[in-house]
Amino acid sequence: MxxxxxxxxxxxxxxxxxxxxxxxxxxxxxxxxGIHGIVPCGTTGESATLTHEEHERVIEITVEAVNKRVPxxxxxxxxxxxxxxxxxxxxxRAGADGALLISxxxxxxxQEGIYLHFKRxxxxxxxxxxxxxxxxxxxxxxxxxxxxxxxxLPQVVAIKEASGxxxxxxxIVGLCGDKIAVLSGDDFVTLPMLxxxxxxxxxxxxxxxxxxxxxxxxxxxxxxxxxxxELHYKLRPLTEACFLETNPIPTKSAxxxxxxxxxxxxxxxxxxxxxxxPKLREALTAYGLLR
Numbered sequence: 667m668x669x670x671x672x673x674x675x676x677x678x679x680x681x682x683x684x685x686x687x688x689x690x691x692x693x694x695x696x697x698x699x700g701i702h703g704i705v706p707c708g709t710t711g712e713s714a715t716l717t718h719e720e721h722e723r724v725i726e727i728t729v730e731a732v733n734k735r736v737p738x739x740x741x742x743x744x745x746x747x748x749x750x751x752x753x754x755x756x757x758x759r760a761g762a763d764g765a766l767l768i769s770x771x772x773x774x775x776x777q778e779g780i781y782l783h784f785k786r787x788x789x790x791x792x793x794x795x796x797x798x799x800x801x802x803x804x805x806x807x808x809x810x811x812x813x814x815x816x817x818x819l820p821q822v823v824a825i826k827e828a829s830g831x832x833x834x835x836x837x838i839v840g841l842c843g844d845k846i847a848v849l850s851g852d853d854f855v856t857l858p859m860l861x862x863x864x865x866x867x868x869x870x871x872x873x874x875x876x877x878x879x880x881x882x883x884x885x886x887x888x889x890x891x892x893x894x895x896e897l898h899y900k901l902r903p904l905t906e907a908c909f910l911e912t913n914p915i916p917t918k919s920a921x922x923x924x925x926x927x928x929x930x931x932x933x934x935x936x937x938x939x940x941x942x943x944p945k946l947r948e949a950l951t952a953y954g955l956l957r
Contacts, residue, residue: 667737667763668796668824668847669865670702670887671880673872674710676918677724679930684720686727688927692873693731695926699876702866702883704732705766707741709803710870710914715932722756729761739796739868743768747783754791764794766826766868771804777812788821795821800828800851810837817845826851826868832858839863853879853905857898860886871905873917874924874955907949910942919943920950 673696678688696704706728707713707721716724725740732738740762742753747770754765770783784797797816799808807829808816816822827835828851838848839862847865850856856867860883872879882897910916915931919938922929923946929937938946950956 667794668703668739668849671866671872671876671883672703672705672737672739672849672868673701673876673879674705674708674868674870675728676873676914676921676927677707677711677716678921678927679932680928682930684724685928686723689724689727690731692926693728696872696876697732697735700880701736701872701876702880703737703739704728705739705741705868708766708798708868709741709768709800710873710917711741712914712932712935713741713743715935718753721753722760725757725762726760737763739764739766741766741768743798745770745773747786750783750787751790754787754793754795758791758793764796764823765791766796766798768798768800769804769806769808771806774806777809780806780808781812781815784816784822785819788819791821793821794823796824796826796849797822798826798828798851800826802828802830807834810834810841813838813846814841817842822846824849824865827859827864828852830855832862835859835864836862853901853908857882857886857894860894870908870913870917871901874908874920874950875901875904875953903949904953904955907946910945911938916942916946920946920955923947923950924955 678685740757742765744750801807824847826849850859850867853871869879885893921927
């Protein structure tokens, strides 16, 4: 179910509130462009600064707007196991197809604590879950041996892997085989990860160029490595622009430049700096997204 290109969707705001109309338009754009799945309320969706009510509403709108056309993998992670269970149960009730849960951040649990966290959520929610490993955000790493333990749980169907280590990805694939799907959590290494056994990507860049990210995944799956490589190198400058500053600052700024959302982001995030704005605009223009 969770293979190919999933967009880590931004959450659009207007006058400090979620702009439901714009959110629905973004979803339609993504589906029209051939995206394989939608991920609301991830890091790119500013989940850290959404209220619980807003978080739930974004997931509800997404499920309703998608209307089963592609899978919805709802962000429901927390560094509190109890809160992660509550958010995951809500996503299940709302009609999402699965839940994406970041590894507990700030707490810095042991590997046993990480395993028991996901095990508890899986058993209590009884819902497909995808752990998200991003050591740069969480200050801890879900080791391949821990992933292998999690892969034995029937509810754990995939992992979003953003350690930046192809060795770690290879170890996970070697240990887990086909028990779970490995998804890239870093646009820069999606194609290399596919080459060592990953099944797709949860992409930031897909907010701007969903068709190309999806086509790259499709081309690789079809055995057309040349086409996949062409798109990898085409997307690379755009991906670099998406990370000129902390995600999702450049992506939301780019979408605002493209007229797709209002130029709003929540503190402590700010819109892109004056120093980097010309670089972002240049990248968008070179890619054909701005005139």
